[in-house]
Amino acid sequence: MPNINQQISESNRLPAAAYLLTGCVAIVGSNSLVLGPIAPEVAHAFGSTTSTVMAATAAFGLATATSALLFARHIDRLGAWRVLRASMAVLALALLSSAAATGVVMLSAAQAVAGLATGVALPAIYSNAAAIAPPGRESRTIGAVLTGWTLSLVAGVSLSAVLAQYVQWRAVYAAVAVLAAVAFAILSYSKHPRAVAAESAPMPTEALKIPGVTPLLIVCGAFMSAFYGIYGFLGDHLHNGLGRPLSANGFAALAYGLGFGLAAFLDKFVDRVGPRRTMPIALCAVGAIYLCMALTGAGFVGLLATVFVWGLVNHIAFNALIVRLTAIDPARRGTIMGLNSAVTYLAVFAGTTGFGAVYTSFGFIASAILAAGLTFVSAMVGAFARKGQL
Missing domain, CATH: 1.20.1250.20 (MFS general substrate transporter like domains)
Structure with a gap:
């Protein structure tokens, strides 16, 4: 009986990797949603307007769509975990560049690079979530990973306004960059299946x-x-x-x-x-x-x-x-x-x-x-x- 109960308990647990994927979604989501609340502060720092600053969001969205369309098809050939690790590294660098931006053009360029990383990061995350889900628990596993968007909304969007008001808007991007770097480090030292597709993408x-x-x-x-x-x-x-x-x-x-x-x-x-x-x-x-x-x-x-x-x-x-x-x-x-x-x-x-x-x-x-x-x-x-x- 103890062995049976233990097996049932273990089958009801979500894989530990699911929580790592949840954190990755939260990091990606925070960058995706963070500019709106702090745009007035960024505009003031650049001597620009809020609508002009929001051009960085347009650059991010276009780059994300382009990356997902052109590069995500290689995820199956290279391995979803490997692609996710690389995208977290690129995202961390792009966020540091965003924090160091001296104008709208530089911020937009940095966010475009962040979009290129995001365009392959999200498909890799969802692919990994489906791959690690125990049979019959696909919705619960993917649902747990999707709560990363909640973390980005509740914590990322809310705290970004506080950091921008009481510290500086650059601290927002720097903080998310640190989190992306931590995710990259964890992914680098974690062992995950490296299954890849046999055929070309x-x-x-x-x-x-x-x-x-x-x-x-x-x-x-x-x-x-x-x-x-x-x-x-x-x-x-x-x-x-x-x-x-x-x-x-x-x-x-x-x-x-x-x-x-x-x-x-x-x-x-x-x-x-x-x-x-x-x-x-x-x-x-x-x-x-x-x-x-x-x-x-x-x-x-x-x-x-x-x-x-x-x-x-x-x-x-x-x-x-x-x-x-x-x-x-x-x-x-x-x-x-x-x-x-x-x-x-x-x-x-x-x-x-x-x-x-x-x-x-x-x-x-x-x-x-x-x-x-x-x-x-x-x-x-x-x-x-x-x-x-x-």
Whole structure:
């Protein structure tokens, strides 16, 4: 009996490597989200404007999408752990360069290098998470890794404003650089499977021919465009639309992050129900939440509660999507997840650009309705894909 109980206990544990991957996601996510809150301080230091400084974010997003599209396909050939280790080293150097930047051009160049590292780091992380997951616990393992985004939102975004205000904005990038260097050191001294693909890395267009990949990428594009379209302008709506202080943006990020993190406790239900069934249902729920935002957009407390639930359900939908993508072809996970990252970061551009025009012309309610429409479309595509019709 003791041996049986011990085996059951060990089978219920997540692999220790999952927590290392969670930390890597938190580091990558912190750099991805950190510039927004400190942009006014950076602009003041450079004698520039906030909108000009945010060009660094555009450079980061474009470089991330390009890297994911062109280089992530080599993850399977080189080994996901080896690629992750190298990307953490490059990211640490890029963050140090960001901290030392003397102007917008230098900051944008440094963030472009960070984007090149991120474009292969995230697919490598998700590939590793799927590879180390015990059978039947794929959703819980990947869900635990995804909580790194919660850490980046709750800790990274919140603490960045404090460091920028009471120390200096350069300390923010320096602190994340130290964390990236620590991750690189741990990865260097840790032993992980070095399984690599026997065949050469396929072109991304070849991966699109794999059955099931294209419809799930369509789901990703519509889903993430809606997310970034709302998240990108939620802060402006709170500040200028509802007349709330800038600190309210921190509360919104905290509410979303807490919801996203607490959803990790629900990942076991995704394993039980199955990601094929869960994803369309979760996406419909996200669409309904956007409609709720349209109804509660004029009230701060109601909107904050809706944002919390938004984070909760978004985690479930995103988790199910990643589980489905990583399960399609284990031998080509890196290539497939590279396409996923490319679509995601192109959605950053498409979402903020497209929703920017809608938000400026028609306001937050119209943006929320548009987000609901896109998410319902993604749910329909996911449902048809489940039935084998796409």
